[in-house]
Amino acid sequence: MGVSERRQREKRARRTSIMDAAKRIFSAKGFNAATMEEIAQAAELSPATLYLYFKNKNDLYASLNLRMLEFLVKQLKELAGREDLGPREKVRGFSDALYGVYQEDPLILFNVFHLQSTQTLKELAARTTAKINQLSGQALGLIAQVFREGMEAGQFRQVHPMAMADVVWGCFSGLVLWEDNKKLFDPKKQFLKPTLDLAMETLVRGLAVE
Amino acid sequence: MGVSERRQREKRARRTSIMDAAKRIFSAKGFNAATMEEIAQAAELSPATLYLYFKNKNDLYASLNLRMLEFLVKQLKELAGREDLGPREKVRGFSDALYGVYQEDPLILFNVFHLQSTQTLKELAARTTAKINQLSGQALGLIAQVFREGMEAGQFRQVHPMAMADVVWGCFSGLVLWEDNKKLFDPKKQFLKPTLDLAMETLVRGLAVE
Amino acid sequence: MGVSERRQREKRARRTSIMDAAKRIFSAKGFNAATMEEIAQAAELSPATLYLYFKNKNDLYASLNLRMLEFLVKQLKELAGREDLGPREKVRGFSDALYGVYQEDPLILFNVFHLQSTQTLKELAARTTAKINQLSGQALGLIAQVFREGMEAGQFRQVHPMAMADVVWGCFSGLVLWEDNKKLFDPKKQFLKPTLDLAMETLVRGLAVE
Amino acid sequence: MGVSERRQREKRARRTSIMDAAKRIFSAKGFNAATMEEIAQAAELSPATLYLYFKNKNDLYASLNLRMLEFLVKQLKELAGREDLGPREKVRGFSDALYGVYQEDPLILFNVFHLQSTQTLKELAARTTAKINQLSGQALGLIAQVFREGMEAGQFRQVHPMAMADVVWGCFSGLVLWEDNKKLFDPKKQFLKPTLDLAMETLVRGLAVE
DNA sequence: GATGAATGAGTTTTCATTCAT
């Protein structure tokens, strides 16, 4: 292994460790309240160093979201690709897959919305924006595909598969936010997983051909 | 009508006009980007005056959410109270009621999440926090009640009614955010209402007793 | 005198006092080394207050230059308008007029060059840039006019009057900078006025028709 | 040629290449806006390496000015030494000599003034400051000498030769700055050379003994 | 000798909020 190779690896490791620190801070405080100073402290670096790895706060934040999207797509791909499951089981499986994403990065969804600001978007590298769009499109597409299969297999009613994907995704993200909200008042309560199960189960039944 | 009574009325009118201005600015820019200065300008007042009517920025913001919650509860009450509709129709009716809230204040939900910050909550008048909780609990309760009715009438499967309310609310708020997100890239696309319809319809079917 | 009138006057006075403080600091340290913090201290205000009166550091700086240009134009107008002086005396008079500008604001010329940065220019209000150009054009025009008069009166050789104005202005600004430079090593030395006198005298003679 | 000799040569070559890169960057952006990072990139080196050859940014900058002064002195020496030219022709010749300096390094004069800051001077090696003073004194002296010759030859009026040198130098540097300023608004306009010619011609005539 | 990586020390600017009038 050459020197430059090791350098590369170290650099990536540092990048990752910054992202991990940022995840903690952003999750705990939200995008605006989190300061680069805090993130730097959490990463045991100086604030200036953060800027060696990320163009600015927005960029750091976007990278986090990218990572989450990549994980989401990976989970969905695995689920969609399983040959031992029928469409119904796969829809029920969304619950596990999505919940897995939530566990990996519990509060990041909560801040996704920061990215929606047009101003924020403009400050990101075009490549980053494009990648975010591509990945989220891919995730939605994978979900829709499961519904399409179910219809083709005659198990689901004919509905617009992409609309069902929207329902699933909307339901998930809404429940995550809702969970967070509830936690503020009762930190122990964990209703997300069972509620998600219920939602998916109801969707499966609701799509069933009589 | 006494002098003090008129004063009261004028005061409330001014309060309302500030809130209207604030709604416009917050909706357009989001909580953090909106400045008190801007809001004051929109209300044709000086920034200092705003503080005569609201404790601080958070309080002004919370008041807006309160107003939206009141509107939501009103809509749901009306729906729940209608005797010409059965549980199934009422669940389908959630779509209209919730969409009405969205139309009244399209972006306010988008910022609701700001309120979740513990720090923010601490800065609110305790009465405000309490009222927000009471109203959102009431709204959820009204939704749950419809499901309960349906079960009692033997039309719906036995599930936890409150969990179904969570599903409905999560689905709604998630789709609103999702809609906003999509609008950034294609401002004309409006998929919220039909998707909401589809979601409610699927829930109704999914709860049906075979 | 109404309240608003007094307010206006106070506001202008404060603006002026900030500019005076800024002049001191900029002159002593140059544009880049001078900090808004220092200027604020010199003006006995908080840095934030400066931004109530000037858009940003560049704007404050440009305002200073504007003021100097206005003074310069005033001096030149007075000189050019005197009917008791012939062209030769007026050219000699440039020395006094220009030296007066220097005394009014000894080091400001030194920093004029900061304004040349295209980036700086872009951050100024278009109106400011326009006014700067207008005034400096006017000053040059007034100088050129004196030479033109001399030629028309048959006292000066035929040369391009605007070019002579450039010579006068270039000579003045160059000598100011040169003076500052020398002062660094020998603060007492004051050669500007006599040198300027010599320069103007030589120009007058150099233009004389044999 | 020994090894150490070659080392010396290589070292000097690298120093020169850094200075060339620095000249490009400083000229394009001015002292403050230019970053060591940029200069290093232009020199295809790492920023750290720059510090092996120059004490700091100021020192690098001063070295550039030194180089320019050396060039200026060389030009003036050549001019002053020509036996085929009389004092009048030599004064006219200043125009070419000075313009040559300008062409060699069009914007360096523009930034010379940075060096005047006392703070900057303190950060320079004492040797550098001394050399700058020595060279600029020498340049002025060479100019003055030409005037002195003219007076001794009975061609020029009796004036203080050093003062005339100041006039020439002031006129030159002032016009260079003025040219740069004009270029901002009309990049094609080039008035420096003819104006310099006019200035020198007028000085020659102005000094003529009747 | 050369450098990749890291950082300390600033600086401008923004805004919610206050207070004398």
Next chain:
DNA sequence: TATGAATGAAAACTCATTCAT
């Protein structure tokens, strides 16, 4: 009651410079 004016407190970001390798 209303407000013009003022400001304290931050926070993002920059860059010359250093140092272990």
